[in-house]
Amino acid sequence: MTKGEFYQTxxxxxxxxxxxxxxxxxxxxxxxxxxxxxxxxLVLRTEEENIAPVINLDEMYEKYGLYEExxxxxxxxxxxxxxxxxxxKIRVENMRQDAIRVRDDYEYAKGKLFLSMASxxxxxxxxxxxxxxxxDLQVQVRIMIGQMWTxxxxxxxxxxxxxxxxxxxxxxxxxxxEEATKNMSKILPTVIEPMDQLLKEMSPAVNMDFENDIxxxxxxxxxxxxxxxxxxxxxxxxxxxxxxxxSYLIIPSSVHEVLILPPSMMEDGLNKDMVTDVEKMIQEIxxxxxxxxxxxxxxxxxxxxxxxxxxxxxxALLHIDHAxxxxxxxxxxxxxxxxxxxxxxxxxxxxxVIHPNFS
Numbered sequence: 001m002t003k004g005e006f007y008q009t010x011x012x013x014x015x016x017x018x019x020x021x022x023x024x025x026x027x028x029x030x031x032x033x034x035x036x037x038x039x040x041x042l043v044l045r046t047e048e049e050n051i052a053p054v055i056n057l058d059e060m061y062e063k064y065g066l067y068e069e070x071x072x073x074x075x076x077x078x079x080x081x082x083x084x085x086x087x088x089k090i091r092v093e094n095m096r097q098d099a100i101r102v103r104d105d106y107e108y109a110k111g112k113l114f115l116s117m118a119s120x121x122x123x124x125x126x127x128x129x130x131x132x133x134x135x136d137l138q139v140q141v142r143i144m145i146g147q148m149w150t151x152x153x154x155x156x157x158x159x160x161x162x163x164x165x166x167x168x169x170x171x172x173x174x175x176x177x178e179e180a181t182k183n184m185s186k187i188l189p190t191v192i193e194p195m196d197q198l199l200k201e202m203s204p205a206v207n208m209d210f211e212n213d214i215x216x217x218x219x220x221x222x223x224x225x226x227x228x229x230x231x232x233x234x235x236x237x238x239x240x241x242x243x244x245x246x247s248y249l250i251i252p253s254s255v256h257e258v259l260i261l262p263p264s265m266m267e268d269g270l271n272k273d274m275v276t277d278v279e280k281m282i283q284e285i286x287x288x289x290x291x292x293x294x295x296x297x298x299x300x301x302x303x304x305x306x307x308x309x310x311x312x313x314x315x316a317l318l319h320i321d322h323a324x325x326x327x328x329x330x331x332x333x334x335x336x337x338x339x340x341x342x343x344x345x346x347x348x349x350x351x352x353v354i355h356p357n358f359s
Contacts, residue, residue: 001069006061007040009069010076014042017077022084030054038125044084053083095146095157102143102159106169112144113180114188115229116158117255120286120295129160130173132232135312136297137252139232141173141180144187181233188221190230192240195259215265217244220257228258228296241305249313250301251282254294275300275313 001009011027018025025044032041032054041054060079064072102109118129118138131138142158143165161176169176184190195216217240221227230236231250240248244262249270251259266274278300286295302316303309311319 001065001072003058003061003065006065006072007057009073010042010057010060013073014077014080015044017073019081022081029057032056038127042080044080055080055083098145099143099159102145103165103168106171109143109165109169110176110179111183112187113161113176113183114142114144114158115177115180115184115232116140116142116226117228117296119255119293120297121292130162130166132177134232134310135301135315136299137301139229141176184221184230184233188223188227188230190233190236191218191220191222191227192236192243193218215262216251217260217262218253218257219260224256226255228252228255231258237303237310238305238308241303247305248303249278250303250310251278252296252299252301253285254290255296256294258296270302270313270317272314272317275317278313 007029011029014027015022015025022044024046026046028043028045030041030043032039039056039058042057043054060076064075067075102112116139118131118140122129123136123138129138129140131140141161143161144158146157161173166173166176195218219227219231219236219240221230240260244260244264246263247270248263249261249266251261253259261278268274279298282300283298286298300313301310302313304311304316304319
């Protein structure tokens, strides 16, 4: 059964497989958007009830698409019944009502604005989300409309600020972005902690040996949910530079957090081999351990503490190489310094660029 056939079968026959209390419901296929991109959803409506949970049919297809038709319909009907009869239905309806209110009332919505990072699949789906672009990273503005619990974990339910919302509010994106930035310290405050501390928090019952401290730092938010965006809050990158003692490498672990590789872990400084190795590691971890909706980037990033700039690490290398090349050419043209002195000056320049001293 193809995905299109699956959709049609569900729309035509699902109500006949549901319990009697669903007799007055009408199935409707709708388009939905989440961190993995666009999906086809199913809602059941009545004349009295216009607010309903959206059931992700793409996920249902992955679970039941290879079943025989009758068995598939029974399985989907069972899942739909559980969703509609669970306590989550009330919560979802409340959130959808909240979504309607924030659509029309900016004064109500602005206290719920926050920053979030777009996942790799969402970026690749070419959705026209409004955002601030940094390298291949996209910082979005979202509206928090509640929390859902999935496998005993709280997940922030939110919607992305788009052109339609800005039109309703009669606001520009920069103004809304600034408001979201202000909110972060109140609703999703930043947490910066050593990697070993995070591991201890995650596995308190496991006897792990942390005698050799892990020098990596973790940047996240207090909820541990979609906290990579906290890196882009005012002052955070400079605070990290103060803590680690200079420029540093950024590993985009997931949309939930980023890792900071301090200068002490870059013995030979920022170089091509190191960047290649780190990006290979990031890509392997993304493919093996990180779910698609949580993947942030396959690239390492570099924060230049002197220039106060963040860029993809490979592009930072080009800047360093260009600076060294320009300096060397100037020395060659002037040709007023003995070669021994030129070699010594070049060595000092390289040391200053790769191991900057910010004391």
